[in-house]
Amino acid sequence: MRFHTRKWVKPQDLNPNKTLFGGTLLAWIDEEAALYSIVQLENPHVVTKFMSEINFMSSAREGDIVEIGMDVVKFGTSSIVLKCVVRNMMTHENIIAVENITMVNLDENGLPKAHGKTEIEFVKHRLSK
Known part of the structure; x- marks a missing residue:
């Protein structure tokens, strides 16, 4: 698992219990999945099709940093198809794991388009070509 993004939990990210609002965390996960897919598939036209069940294992509080x-x-x-783990860097606990996030590559008309990818590519390898 590669951890690409860190988020600082701010007051506007909290629920009435003063912990990280689940909807905010899910939005962060969805955005990260989209960005990851766009880079991997080399196409900005990617959408979320499916996200498997989620299970909150712990939380985060204001000032915590999540990865x-x-x-x-x-x-x-x-x-x-991606999997995601979000962890609290302050408490060293996993907050959530999502086992299946399916992202679909689209053409300019919004229809599914074959991408031809079969393995993870890293940007540094593309730049050296």
């Missing part, structure tokens, strides 16, 4: 990790489960013809 979002993504990894590829598999490449489909027009999709990429």
Whole structure:
């Protein structure tokens, strides 16, 4: 699992219990999955199709720093399936794990488009080509 993004939990991210609002965390995960997919598939037209059940294992409080990790489960013809772990860097606890986030590669008309990818590519390798 590679952790690409860190988020600082701010007052506007809290629920009435003064812990990280689940909807905010899910929005962060969705955005990270989209960014990861766009880079991997080299196409800005990617959408979320499916997110498996979620289970909050712990939380975060104001001032905590959370880290979002993504990894590829598999490449489909027009999709990429990811898994995600979010952890609290202050308490060293996992906050949430999402086992399946399916992102779909689209053409300019918004229809699924084959991407031809079969393995993770790193930007540094693309730049050296």
